[in-house]
Amino acid sequence: MPNTTTNNDPICPLCDRPIPDGSRSLHHLIPKLKGGKGGPTVLLHQICHKEVHATLTEAELARNFNTVPALRTHPRLEKFLCWVRKRPPGFRSKVPGKRRGR
Template identity: 40%
Template sequence: MARKYTKHGSRADAWDEAEDPVEAPPPRDCWLCERPCGETVIWHHPIPKSRGGRDTVPMHPICQSMLITTFTNSELQRNGLDAGLLRIDPRVEKFIAWVSGKEPDFNAPLGKKKQR
């Protein structure tokens, strides 16, 4: 039968002797708007998984919603991992200009995806 405690004291003592506390990594930048991400980070597939995408990139939830409501899976597949091509779209330029003044954890409903 296993012991509940070590021979030299309780488990709590072992945790108290921890070395330096681990520092949190610096916030990542959003793939689309290039602002630092806040507490909530979405790992988004720039090329949709249904189209063979495997890579993920960090994004704000609002930026991911903007991509999903603006572009089709075919358009995202064509643009691939190049966020610069997405940023030159007038709809995305307008969105980035609007969201640039907001705090990192800002989120708002963007509407529904338009049927084509």
């Protein structure tokens, strides 16, 4: 059964699309391993969250990309966000992602 969205679905702060049930993932803006265990979090699409962690190391996230506006400025994430915004809210990649070279 395909994911459906409702007006009550939260909006992903990265791609600005509604996040249906089953596609939600909590992202620590400062990684837990870098002192962010009790810190701020944001609710993202699972696919957006995976792309963040495939793109950036924990150290890079803690040091330079610990806000949503900062994440949006990363060149690879900018390109990904332009691409994913054209997909339906419940879209999931059928190909497993991996960490790409930096």
